[in-house]
Amino acid sequence: MSAPLPALSAVAPLLDRLPVAVWAVDRDLRFVFRAGGAFRHLSIRGRENAGTLWEFFDTKDPEHPAIRAYRKIMEEGPTCLRLGRAGEVISHGAPWHAEDGSVAGVVGAALDASDQMQAEQRFATFMRFLPAMAYALDEDLRLTWVNPALAQRLGRTGEQVVGRRAAELEGWPDSASHDAENLEVLRTGRPMVVRAGAVDDSGVAHHTYGYRFPLPAPGNEGVGGLLLDVTEQVIARRQGRAAEARLRAIVDHAGVAIAVCSLDGVLTEGNMALGALVGTTPSRLRGQHVDKLLRPEVQGQPSLLGELLRGGSARRVRRALLRQKDGGSLPVTVVGLQVRDGGREPLEAVLLVQPAPCAPVQPDASAPRDREDRRLLGMVAEGASDAAIAKAFGMAESTVRARLLSLKRRYGATNRASLVARAYQRGLLVL
Structure with a gap:
């Protein structure tokens, strides 16, 4: 019965330095060899020197699992075998043979x-506890493991899938081309993003x-x-x-x-x-600095934006001069608002710009001749075309153009936008 002993004895000094336990028992389950640095650690306390497996496992039951x-x-x-209370000891066993082969x-x-x-x-x-769904496939694309979140989504247990x-599972939360994409991952060895x-x-x-x-x-x-279900996020984004x-x-x-500007004063949006007040398109306003567009009515007065951002109030009102395309200035009232995102620090500023009210226009030679001029100016402010104005007034388009030209000359306007601005300034139109 000494067939394995010479080989095992030769490596015993090495085994004693390793975190393993090696042993041999005869047919009567008596220890004939034991070695390894982990033998004492893996043994049941007080039975390190047991002479038989029966003593080692403290049993006389022939049906004991070990x-x-x-x-x-x-x-x-x-x-x-997996031994121990929780299977924490992995044990491998094999028969050894005597010289006669038994x-x-x-x-x-x-x-x-x-x-x-x-x-x-x-x-x-x-x-x-992971809210994401996870799985593993073998090279034949058959499931070898799923986590509870995916099993719950499928309405089955892990053992059932x-x-x-x-493709055999109804409700699989993946793209229709999942098999082809998984094969591509196998072929290339590279990860792939899933959107389904x-x-x-x-x-x-x-x-x-x-x-x-x-x-x-x-x-x-x-x-x-x-896989993560992002349905709520997609709906919220939409x-x-x-x-x-x-x-x-x-x-x-x-x-x-309305003007929206960053904290450093750069105009990011304008309606x-x-x-119309400036005499240009909103797209051409973007990128301009608000201090170049709006200057204090009184020289030396601090800028509205600086005052708004430095002060504790989230709202400021100020009179200012709005620079226009033709180089002129339009007196305006500006309401500055801080935009905050739940915190105390401002994110950006919104400016509401309204032409400053003027004294009521007294009837004179330069005033509109009748209510039609006010009505016509209102349609121009709304962006109506010459054809639309002509239809509304029951006159020819050439007549509309002539009346607009007369109004521009009367109020010193160079185009429709500046005409509308002059009308607001003089109180002929009210926002």
């Missing part, structure tokens, strides 16, 4: 896998975002996937874009001139009413 396993090894061949006993080795099990348990806990292909949308049986659209990535393993390549578009339409067509 006793039964060793009998099975001698009858059927090598096997792998089975003389079992030689075994064990490794403490407590650290590995702790890591596995932490990973399992992490995956159990392992071994099946994604699907409609469930109740007609609700779901949106998924995630990654596929290779899971290399010797002799069995695989693919892993991480609603945000719709709200932004509505706000943009309101601002663009508001009767009040059509502001363009």
Whole structure:
């Protein structure tokens, strides 16, 4: 019965330096060899020197799992066991033979896998609470593992889906071309972004975002996937874009001139009413500094923007002069507002610009001759064409152009925009 002993004895000094335990027992389960730095650690306290497996496991029951396993090894061949209360000891056993070829006993080795099990348990806990859906596929694209979030989405247990292909599972939250994309990941060994949308049986659209990535393993390549349901975020983003578009339409067509500027004073947005007051298009206003567009009415007075950002108030009102395209200046009233995002620090400023009210226009030679001129100026301010004005007044387009030319000359305006600005300035039009 000494067939394995010379070889084992030769490496015993080395084994004693390694975190393993190696032993041999005869057919009666008596220890004939033991070595390894982990033997004492893996032993049941107080039984490190037990003479038999019966004593080591403190049992007389022939059906004890360890006793039964060793009998099975001698009858059927090598096997792998997980011992300990939580299976934290990985043990390998194999029969060893006497010189006549008969089975003389079992030689075994064990490794403490407590650290590995702790890591596995932490990973399992992490995956159990992870809101994202995760899975692993083998090289045949069959599921080898899914986390609870994905199993719940599919309405099945993990055991019910392992071994099946994604195409066989109703409600799989992935793109329709998932098989082709997974094969591409296997072929290239590179990860891939997943963006998918699907409609469930109740007609609700779901949106998924995630990654596929290779899971290399010797002799069995695989693919892993991480999918996150972003339906709520997609809906919120769409609603945000719709709200932004509505706000943009309101601002663009508001009767009040509106300017949005950054904290350093650069104009980032301006609406059509502001363009009309200045005499240019809103797009040409972007990038200008607000201090060049609006200067204090009184020389030496601090800028409205600086006062707004330095002060504790989120709202300031100031009289100012609005520079116009033709070089003139239009007295205006400016309401400055701080834009804050839930905190105390301002993000940007919004300026509401309105022509300053003038004294009522007294009837004289330069005043509009009748209500038609006010009505005509109102239609010009709204952006009506010559044809629309002519139809509204029941006159020819040439007559409209002639009356507009007369009004421009009367109020010193060079174009329609400056004519509208002069009309607001003189109180002929009211915002």
